[in-house]
Amino acid sequence: MITRRFVIALALAAVAWPAAARAQAGAAPDAHQSLTVGTATAHRGEKATGVIHVPAGSDPALDIPVVVVNGAKPGPVLALVAGLHGTEYASIIALEQLIGRLDPARLSGSVIVVPLVNVPSFEQIVPHVNPYDHKSMNGSYPGKADGTQTDRASYAMTKEVVDQCDYLIDLHGGDIDENLRPYSYLVTTGRADVDRVSREMVLAFGIDHIILADDWPKDPAASRYLHNTALTRGKPSIAVEAGHSGTVEPDDVALLVRGCEQVMRYLHILPGTARSIAHPVWIEKVLTVSGEQPGIFYPLVARGTYVASGMRVGYVTDFVGRTLQEVRAPAAGVVMFIRAVPSVWKGASLLDLGVVKEDSQP
Ligand SMILES: [Zn+2]
Structure with missing residues (x-):
């Protein structure tokens, strides 16, 4: 899950609407004839796999697996990320399933899938933190190039994924010690255009309990969390949680897979109409x-x-x-x-x- 402990930053974000969204709105040329994330390059109509390489520093290097699905038709870029906490298994397995379900021939736009950021946590079964530096991998954003592995990985994720997407969904779940019911986060920024789309994304995702927050850091240089890093850069984003106690329950996985596909319909990346939830329980x-x-x-x-x-x-x-x-x-x-x-x-x-x-x- 996402542990919210931070000092409120008061600086206001002055950020630009992403170039890709502008291109989509007007008659600008296709900005994503090819899309490269880390070592993965996909041209229109292709799916490519690779890694986001995090160089060694005071501790070892890390290769974060990535899949780029570049739709046959132009459209926005959606990033789907799981495994910042490497033992929140249901969310990781949900993106593994989604990789197989995404057919570039059907997409209008592109999807960047990062199913497992915290590979050391997954491999060593260490909940909450990166075992190399004992930091949460969802607490050091936007990261820095010369810190410990978590700082460097966060820096690479910001450059390769956040900076290249128009929208982002960060998937979590109950960790090994958390018996968690599914819920989403709607974090508002004070920017009406960004907040409206984030709200429509969380309703399209469809989890019926939604936590509201307006007090997350506003400073892009101290955004702390991954999805807040996208928000502070003017990119509508949500975080979602399903899964509990180290399990991979089919219902939890299906909830996350379906939710991602619903948001893709809302963004017109997938054909069809998103059926948004009408009466969620809002948690204040x-x-x-x-x-x-x-x-x-x-x-x-x-x-x-x-x-x-x-x-x-x-x-x-x-x-x-x-x-x-x-x-x-x-x-x-x-x-x-x-x-x-x-x-x-x-x-x-x-x-x-x-x-x-x-x-x-x-
Ligand atoms: Zn988590």
Whole structure:
């Protein structure tokens, strides 16, 4: 999932609408007769595979796999990214499926698919962070060329993927220790044109619980998160989450695959009409309850449960069975995720509670 801990940046973004979108709107020549991302170059009507090479620095080099699907007809460029957290498996497998489903002959526009950014996390089964530098790979954007591997990978993703796309979807899910119900993020920027399209993208994606936020960093030089890096560069973008506790459930994978294809219909990259969700549950804030000390967590509710304020949703004991902490809902709302494993340390996330927006109209 995406852990939101940051200092609010107040600088206003002064960014240009992407050249590709301008070309699409007018009669400008086809900007993407060929599209190159990393070592993958696809001409119109082709699908190409390659890697985004992150050079070695103070720690090893990294090759991030990438697929470029360049549609037979011109249109916008959509980037689909998963595996910033390499053990959020359902989101990674969803993009693996989508690679096989994308037929360039049917596309008007292009899709850049990056199914697994954090390859070391995936290979070593290390949740949340890159094992080389212990940084979240969704926390250092836009990155830098001379930092640790996460910084350098973020820099390469910004240059190769964010800068070349018009729209972006960042796919996540519950990590190994997160029993998570599916939800999306709609982050508003204050730019009406960008916010309108992001909103239509999240409705087209179709997950029925949507977290609203307007306080993410506005400075393109300190965007922190991948999809916020696109937003601060004027590119409508969303983040979505499905999957839980290290599983690859068909329902979660299908939700993500279908959602990406719905957004592709909304953007007219795929033929057909997007059927947007009409009445989502809008979540106006998320309250986190954390572990107060090391111990063993016992959940008492399932993900997705609607709970009353003060309801007991779990408890923590020491290693000889004495209760250390009662975990109660800090407000009325929905359990967005609850801890999926017994291990607890001071500061470990036990519960994310979503508070539903009263009128449910953003
Ligand atoms: Zn994640």
